[in-house]
Amino acid sequence: MSMTLSEIRMGGRLVRLWRRSPTFVVGSLLFALLVLTALFCGVISPYGPIEVLPQAILLPPSSTHWFGTDGNGMDIFTRVLYGARYALGIAIPAGLVMIVVGVPLGLVAGYYGGLVDEVLTRMLDVLRAFPSIILALAVVSATGQSLLNVILVIGLIDAPIFARVVRSEVIAIRRSDFIASATVTGNSTLRVMFVHLMPNTIKGAMALLPLRMAWALRVSATLAFVGVGIQAPEPEWGALIRQGAEYIMSGQHWVAMFPGLALVLAILGFNLVGDGLQELSDPRLDVRK
Numbered sequence: 001m002s003m004t005l006s007e008i009r010m011g012g013r014l015v016r017l018w019r020r021s022p023t024f025v026v027g028s029l030l031f032a033l034l035v036l037t038a039l040f041c042g043v044i045s046p047y048g049p050i051e052v053l054p055q056a057i058l059l060p061p062s063s064t065h066w067f068g069t070d071g072n073g074m075d076i077f078t079r080v081l082y083g084a085r086y087a088l089g090i091a092i093p094a095g096l097v098m099i100v101v102g103v104p105l106g107l108v109a110g111y112y113g114g115l116v117d118e119v120l121t122r123m124l125d126v127l128r129a130f131p132s133i134i135l136a137l138a139v140v141s142a143t144g145q146s147l148l149n150v151i152l153v154i155g156l157i158d159a160p161i162f163a164r165v166v167r168s169e170v171i172a173i174r175r176s177d178f179i180a181s182a183t184v185t186g187n188s189t190l191r192v193m194f195v196h197l198m199p200n201t202i203k204g205a206m207a208l209l210p211l212r213m214a215w216a217l218r219v220s221a222t223l224a225f226v227g228v229g230i231q232a233p234e235p236e237w238g239a240l241i242r243q244g245a246e247y248i249m250s251g252q253h254w255v256a257m258f259p260g261l262a263l264v265l266a267i268l269g270f271n272l273v274g275d276g277l278q279e280l281s282d283p284r285l286d287v288r289k
Helices: 004-018 022-042 075-112 115-131 134-144 146-171 177-184 188-199 201-226 237-249 253-279
Strands: none
Touching: 004 022, 004 115, 022 075, 022 201, 022 253, 075 146, 075 188, 075 201, 075 237, 115 146, 115 188, 134 201, 146 188, 146 201, 146 253, 188 201, 201 253, 237 253
């Protein structure tokens, strides 16, 4: 069957995209796999995420249980699939918190400069002075181990990075002619910042976002592993790795191995997308390749 003109054009775009940034393409495929897994995990697996099978305790991988079972008789393949929902349910909202908090702070600091910039920058420096993992451990321990608390803590801790990126971009263009024109023609300060400045300064922050979402996923898994974040029986990958760690020395390595592989692939996908976006945003690349 012959290909249509639109299919040929789409194929040509994919080829050009692959030539410009194979990193972005591979990362996008891994991210798409994560999304599809989260959406259709209930269709793929015949078991429930916390369904206990008393006759199937610590069974090795087989045609019945592809990833084996854990010490409670739960199907690990099913729990790894459902863990994708937690991965996206933490990484994406945490990324939104980073953007929503960090970008306005960066706009304000860069636009006003002077004392406002100095105060905001020093406050952000103080927040970033603490080791991120330790700060997250302390705050989540104090506020509670709910999913919402984990998302808010991770997002707020990383927001200063986005504020600094946007601030530096704003400082570079705030005295440009088009900003001066927008100010002279009577636009309000908020309109200048969010309508004229933000679209021209947010590109770096958006390229950084997938990388920090990977960091958010890693931190949430670390919190769960040390017993502070989301805990069993919820099928969060960090909690599954923590649960399986006690069986490694006794030979049941599959209990921790498959959640660990899923976590590695998800983080790799986010990182590759972020690296690819930075490559694609590089003006030195020839867009005709």
